[in-house]
Amino acid sequence: MRFAFSREQLMFRDTTRDLLSRRCPPAAVRAAWLAPSGRVPGLWASLAELGIVGLTIPEAQGGLGLDEIDLVLVLEEAGRAAAPEPLLETIAVGAPLLRDAGTPALRDAWLPRVAAGDAVISVGLEGAAHVAFAGEADLLLLQRGDELHALTRADVALTAEPSVDGARRLSSVAWTPADRTRFAAGPEALRAAALAFDRGALAAAAVLAGLGRRMLDLTVAYVQVRHQFGKPIGSFQAVKHHLAGALVKLELALPLVHRAAHSLARADPDHPLHVSMAKAHASEAALLAAKVALQCHGAIGYTVEHDLHLWMKRAWALAAAWGDAAFHRGRVGAAILDAGGR
Numbered sequence: 334m335r336f337a338f339s340r341e342q343l344m345f346r347d348t349t350r351d352l353l354s355r356r357c358p359p360a361a362v363r364a365a366w367l368a369p370s371g372r373v374p375g376l377w378a379s380l381a382e383l384g385i386v387g388l389t390i391p392e393a394q395g396g397l398g399l400d401e402i403d404l405v406l407v408l409e410e411a412g413r414a415a416a417p418e419p420l421l422e423t424i425a426v427g428a429p430l431l432r433d434a435g436t437p438a439l440r441d442a443w444l445p446r447v448a449a450g451d452a453v454i455s456v457g458l459e460g461a462a463h464v465a466f467a468g469e470a471d472l473l474l475l476q477r478g479d480e481l482h483a484l485t486r487a488d489v490a491l492t493a494e495p496s497v498d499g500a501r502r503l504s505s506v507a508w509t510p511a512d513r514t515r516f517a518a519g520p521e522a523l524r525a526a527a528l529a530f531d532r533g534a535l536a537a538a539a540v541l542a543g544l545g546r547r548m549l550d551l552t553v554a555y556v557q558v559r560h561q562f563g564k565p566i567g568s569f570q571a572v573k574h575h576l577a578g579a580l581v582k583l584e585l586a587l588p589l590v591h592r593a594a595h596s597l598a599r600a601d602p603d604h605p606l607h608v609s610m611a612k613a614h615a616s617e618a619a620l621l622a623a624k625v626a627l628q629c630h631g632a633i634g635y636t637v638e639h640d641l642h643l644w645m646k647r648a649w650a651l652a653a654a655w656g657d658a659a660f661h662r663g664r665v666g667a668a669i670l671d672a673g674g675r
Contacts (some may be wrong), residue, residue: 381450413542417500427454
């Protein structure tokens with residue numbers, strides 16, 4: 334199979350990168366850590382104006398009607414910028430879950446608002462300890478056993494939880510299932526929840542790929558200007574080897590992320606396997622990039638005054654979210670054993 338992104342998809346990626354470079358510089362990300370919302374003022378509206386917030390929403394409801402292949406490059410750019418916005422939760426998971434499994438009334442009530450940038454969705458699936466951006470969400474899609482429920486903030490009680498990433502706010506959610514909030518049940522709900530999990534894992538993998546590349550870019554720039562023994566430390570062979578190893582790891586993960594996006598978009602029956610391969614490799618690649626970046630920066634990399642930690646801590650958080658590398662390697666192994674037994 335030959336796979337390549339279209340000219341339009343690459344242009345949309347470049348437009349996203351340009352917007353985030355202007356509206357979400359490191360100073361804005363740093364300020365978001367201290368803001369009550371953990372977000373960049375006005376950025377969500379700018380993303381909506383560009384069409385990014387409505388990317389996975391049908392055109393009939395104000396969106397672009399696109400799929401994971403179009404989305405994956407946008408999410409990589411979100412990682413590159415460490416954008417402190419609920420793109421993963423709303424665009425990659427929440428809107429598609431509502432689009433595919435929600436009732437017509439629920440879809441019509443919420444999807445146009447999301448596409449316009451007037452509403453945020455967050456998702457809490459069974460087994461998730463905390464829900465990201467729950468405090469900012471207008472609608473929460475929550476799983477309880479074989480049921481899916483749609484609740485507003487007035488329907489839940491939130492408790493803020495500690496997060497290694499100061500701009501990715503976490504909450505525990507207390508709520509009571511009710512007939513009026515249930516929008517799917519039984520096998521249909523379980524299938525929808527499983528698909529939502531895979532979409533979340535793919536999205537996290539894409540963001541991790543962008544985070545890893547940005548940390549390497551920061552480090553390459555640093556080792557060219559940091560001098561030791563009268564020469565740039567980037568000229569030392571050991572530093573070159575560290576950076577090259579991290580780059581190879583990222584370059585190997587990226588095709589797996591793109592393959593998983595293609596599999597989800599085309600409803601490939603093997604998409605869970607492809608998603609797990611992508612998430613496992615992207616998590617490990619981003620963690621290695623963070624380790625190498627910290628080591629090459631030396632003492633300054635440990636300080637909160639340096640921007641490196643903004644990307645590094647997001648990578649730590651997302652590497653553990655939506656299944657860590659060990660979990661997804663286990664899924665890959667189970668799939669291989671299952672295929673061998675057939």
